[in-house]
Amino acid sequence: MSVTFSLNGKPVTFDGPDDVPLLWAVREHFGLTGSKFGCGIGMCGACTMHLDGEAVRTCVMAVGHVRGRAVTTIEGLPTDETNPVHQAWNELDVPQCGYCQSGMIMATTSLLARNPNPTDQDIDQAITNLCRCATYIRIRAAIHAAARRA
Amino acid sequence: MSHHPSPVLLGRRRFLEVAAAFGAVLAVPLDAAIARRGEVAESELTDWIFIDQAGTVTLGLCQPEVGQGSYTVLPSILAEELDADWPAVAVRWVMGRDAYKIQFRNEKPSQKEGASTSTTKLYARLRTAGAAARIMLVSAAATRWGVPPGQCETRDGWVHNRVTGEKLAYGTLAPDAAKLPVPSDPPLKDRSAFRLIGKSLPRRDTAAKTNGSAIFGLDVTLPDMLNAAIRIAPAIGGWLVAVRNEAEVLKQPGVRHILKLDDAVIAVADRYWQAQRAIDLLDVVFSAGENGHLSTALIDNLAEAGLEAEIGVPALSQGDALKIIGQHPDRVIESRFSVPHLAHAAMEPMNATVHVQKDRVDVWGSIQSTDATVTAVAKICGMHEDQVHLHVGFLGGSFGGKIVPAFVAQAARAAKALGRPVKLIRTREMDIQHDHFRPNNKGRLRAVLDAEGYPLAVHARVCGQSLFATTRPNWLTKTPLGDYDESMVDGLYQQTYAIPNFHVDVIQTPLPIPVYFMRSVGSSAGVLFWESFITDLAHHAGIDQYAYRRHLLRNYPAGLRVLDAAAQAAGWDRPAGPDIARGIAFNTYFGRGGSFVSECAEVVELKRVGDRWKVARVVCAMDAGLVVNHNTFNAQIQGGIGFALTSALKSEITFRDGAAEQSNFVDYPLLSIAEMPEIVPVIVESDRPPQGAGEIMVAPLAPAISQALLHATGRRPDRMPFRAEWFQARA
Numbered sequence: 001m002s003v004t005f006s007l008n009g010k011p012v013t014f015d016g017p018d019d020v021p022l023l024w025a026v027r028e029h030f031g032l033t034g035s036k037f038g039c040g041i042g043m044c045g046a047c048t049m050h051l052d053g054e055a056v057r058t059c060v061m062a063v064g065h066v067r068g069r070a071v072t073t074i075e076g077l078p079t080d081e082t083n084p085v086h087q088a089w090n091e092l093d094v095p096q097c098g099y100c101q102s103g104m105i106m107a108t109t110s111l112l113a114r115n116p117n118p119t120d121q122d123i124d125q126a127i128t129n130l131c132r133c134a135t136y137i138r139i140r141a142a143i144h145a146a147a148r149r150a
Numbered sequence: 151m152s153h154h155p156s157p158v159l160l161g162r163r164r165f166l167e168v169a170a171a172f173g174a175v176l177a178v179p180l181d182a183a184i185a186r187r188g189e190v191a192e193s194e195l196t197d198w199i200f201i202d203q204a205g206t207v208t209l210g211l212c213q214p215e216v217g218q219g220s221y222t223v224l225p226s227i228l229a230e231e232l233d234a235d236w237p238a239v240a241v242r243w244v245m246g247r248d249a250y251k252i253q254f255r256n257e258k259p260s261q262k263e264g265a266s267t268s269t270t271k272l273y274a275r276l277r278t279a280g281a282a283a284r285i286m287l288v289s290a291a292a293t294r295w296g297v298p299p300g301q302c303e304t305r306d307g308w309v310h311n312r313v314t315g316e317k318l319a320y321g322t323l324a325p326d327a328a329k330l331p332v333p334s335d336p337p338l339k340d341r342s343a344f345r346l347i348g349k350s351l352p353r354r355d356t357a358a359k360t361n362g363s364a365i366f367g368l369d370v371t372l373p374d375m376l377n378a379a380i381r382i383a384p385a386i387g388g389w390l391v392a393v394r395n396e397a398e399v400l401k402q403p404g405v406r407h408i409l410k411l412d413d414a415v416i417a418v419a420d421r422y423w424q425a426q427r428a429i430d431l432l433d434v435v436f437s438a439g440e441n442g443h444l445s446t447a448l449i450d451n452l453a454e455a456g457l458e459a460e461i462g463v464p465a466l467s468q469g470d471a472l473k474i475i476g477q478h479p480d481r482v483i484e485s486r487f488s489v490p491h492l493a494h495a496a497m498e499p500m501n502a503t504v505h506v507q508k509d510r511v512d513v514w515g516s517i518q519s520t521d522a523t524v525t526a527v528a529k530i531c532g533m534h535e536d537q538v539h540l541h542v543g544f545l546g547g548s549f550g551g552k553i554v555p556a557f558v559a560q561a562a563r564a565a566k567a568l569g570r571p572v573k574l575i576r577t578r579e580m581d582i583q584h585d586h587f588r589p590n591n592k593g594r595l596r597a598v599l600d601a602e603g604y605p606l607a608v609h610a611r612v613c614g615q616s617l618f619a620t621t622r623p624n625w626l627t628k629t630p631l632g633d634y635d636e637s638m639v640d641g642l643y644q645q646t647y648a649i650p651n652f653h654v655d656v657i658q659t660p661l662p663i664p665v666y667f668m669r670s671v672g673s674s675a676g677v678l679f680w681e682s683f684i685t686d687l688a689h690h691a692g693i694d695q696y697a698y699r700r701h702l703l704r705n706y707p708a709g710l711r712v713l714d715a716a717a718q719a720a721g722w723d724r725p726a727g728p729d730i731a732r733g734i735a736f737n738t739y740f741g742r743g744g745s746f747v748s749e750c751a752e753v754v755e756l757k758r759v760g761d762r763w764k765v766a767r768v769v770c771a772m773d774a775g776l777v778v779n780h781n782t783f784n785a786q787i788q789g790g791i792g793f794a795l796t797s798a799l800k801s802e803i804t805f806r807d808g809a810a811e812q813s814n815f816v817d818y819p820l821l822s823i824a825e826m827p828e829i830v831p832v833i834v835e836s837d838r839p840p841q842g843a844g845e846i847m848v849a850p851l852a853p854a855i856s857q858a859l860l861h862a863t864g865r866r867p868d869r870m871p872f873r874a875e876w877f878q879a880r881a
Contacts, residue, residue: 024421024422025423027369035362036546037368038578040814041814043815046497073362086360086361093353093785094356094360097215097496097544098364098546099496099497100497125824130821131820131823132547134821135788136821137788137829139823
């Protein structure tokens with residue numbers, strides 16, 4: 001059995017069972033390790049990728065679910081001035097250990113795509129990813145900064 | 151269903167990237183890594199500074215980057231005295247030399263990280279190394295030019311001739327400089343000349359940590375590597391009895407081996423998801439072993455019995471506290487407190503990759519301790535310690551949890567059995583349930599007040615599992631009445647408040663639970679007990695909480711300065727408003743083994759939102775000596791308070807049938823962005839060298855919240871975590 005989908009704009013085929021978590025298919029079979037394993041139950045968001053532009057938790061998403069669809073990982077986002085999220089994250093030096101930050105950036109990018117100028121309440125509701133270093137103050141500031149830049 | 155797992159194939163470039171990220175360096179460009187393999191000669195100036203002829207200055211880093219900023223802060227100290235070109239330097243992981251070892255208390259020196267000591271213990275050492283190398287480079291230049299060294303000056307990686315205007319690059323001078331003796335006592339820069347230290351440098355690892363390229367232990371990929379998953383006997387001290395369907399599981403695609411350890415079963419497969427699937431399929435029988443009766447009720451009963459014991463082992467006895475308290479039973483004020491075991495729960499679950507070969511072992515992973523890991527792996531593999539090569543990259547958090555190399559040992563056993571590189575990843579469930587936990591503790595505090603309402607006599611009794619007795623018996627303090635563990639009375643027995651008659655004693659309740667240090671460890675219990683009790687005393691005396699603490703600190707100006715700074719920044723002298731309740735707490739943090747002294751005061755503001763009180767703002771004043779990097783220091787304040795708030799509101803490990811009951815973020819939740827308060831950092835600068843800064847903001851938070859709740863609701867919690875009902879606002 002195999003699953004063909006678009007990964008960061010390129011077609012890829014996963015040779016394996018449909019029910020393998022997308023996270024591990026991407027990490028182990030396509031060598032993109034920027035998306036992290038944190039909880040395995042879809043709670044922490046370290047594994048967040050975009051599916052057709054929407055943030056999804058991929059440690060609990062079967063690869064079969066993305067057949068024929070477009071998956072974007074942290075490696076697929078631009079890092080130049082065209083990406084205000086990345087710029088804001090660097091300007092405010094957000095990461096500490098950094099492990100959750102790929103997921104945070106993916107969640108933020110998705111939030112800003114549907115809500116270009118989120119309030120603090122919008123952020124509280126949309127950003128449910130977890131950070132044990134508690135970099136939340138800089139994350140919040142970076143989201144607002146990215147909104148201003150966009 | 152046919153399934154053909156493709157073999158692990160890495161292109162050469164990818165392999166070199168991994169090797170570059172882990173073999174020698176963290177995130178320097180690939181070409182620098184190749185250069186070090188001998189294509190470009192490299193000169194070594196001191197144990198810390200390596201300069202190649204292409205001009206690349208590489209600085210050694212001996213303390214893992216766990217998020218605290220060591221990858222930026224420590225090299226910047228070297229670069230300051232070296233006058234290196236900071237944006238152009240490379241940083242590489244170094245190990246194995248005496249220069250990289252630090253000493254805690256009476257242990258032999260070893261390379262390790264912990265107890266807020268990376269900067270405190272290495273500051274002078276790194277400055278001296280940087281200054282010595284600079285002098286060597288100046289001497290080499292002066293000799294070439296035939297001028298006195300005093301005619302030379304250094305800037306951004308060059309030696310300049312002040313008279314002629316000529317200049318020579320460090321890369322050109324390094325081979326000559328490396329032949330010169332290393333000056334043992336070079337003059338250091340005056341603070342006023344610092345260009346890097348004391349500033350707010352950006353982190354060196356942010357770009358890699360925001361584009362997905364930073365390599366954590368989880369991301370290590372090697373040619374021919376297999377992947378492993380593990381299930382550990384749930385009960386502490388439990389063992390593996392049987393694996394019933396091994397042959398069937400071995401037939402699953404990709405599964406290579408089922409390894410049975412005394413207390414765990416490991417599945418090794420081509421892919422991690424196959425290994426984890428095999429573990430889930432395995433029908434395993436574990437015995438609960440000898441601790442099947444262990445439960446939180448039992449742990450609590452033991453500790454409570456200890457609180458009632460006639461005498462404890464005295465950690466401090468000044469004046470006549472017990473006598474005074476005994477003489478005035480009608481005037482005794484008593485409070486009791488309780489804190490549970492806690493799990494570290496770093497975002498990156500514990501993992502390690504090990505490759506055992508005939509004459510060497512290589513270890514990669516999310517590892518906070520260096521020498522302890524080398525020792526453990528050497529023993530398992532039957533090798534000498536110098537045959538074990540540890541490659542430390544970025545750690546996805548640790549907080550003390552990745553010091554104990556139990557997870558590395560498990561990976562080493564699998565790698566030894568397979569003869570190929572094996573990466574073992576613990577699931578979140580294994581990471582939490584089989585952590586080495588922050589110990590539990592209970593406190594009973596009694597006091598008699600003087601005529602003004604201040605403590606005349608205090609007796610503090612602490613009872614719980616001893617961290618030192620479990621992990622480091624030679625750290626116990628010996629007394630004629632028995633041994634005590636100072637970490638159980640951190641924040642209590644070394645007191646900067648003026649208490650004329652003060653008795654602190656300790657009773658250990660031995661438990662089989664694996665425990666270890668966790669960000670601020672003993673203080674996170676002791677300061678809760680102490681500062682909450684001070685809150686009770688001030689409340690009883692009807693004295694303002696800030697004024698009460700000012701009075702107690704009257705003999706300790708260093709602490710008073712920080713307490714005042716916090717109160718002033720919080721506007722303590724102005725009314726808080728109807729929907730705001732404040733609490734203030736203070737702690738002098740004594741670094742382990744007298745390694746440093748830091749002061750911290752916090753003012754917490756609760757805000758009423760509907761029928762709830764919410765932690766809305768925290769003013770945090772700290773004197774941790776010279777702040778080497780304000781950017782990372784502020785991040786530590788923010789993160790440390792977030793960490794403390796998680797413990798205060800949420801964290802608790804309970805035990806049943808000998809096993810930890812919590813296993814993932816469902817039952818061991820972390821703070822969310824919505825719960826993160828505003829934080830106002832107040833840095834109280836001092837002339838002292840850098841003091842510990844990564845842990846000191848943790849302990850005062852919970853008692854400050856507790857006091858604010860007392861103001862808001864008329865009652866305060868006495869048990870961590872503070873459950874939601876305490877935050878219910880009165881109608």
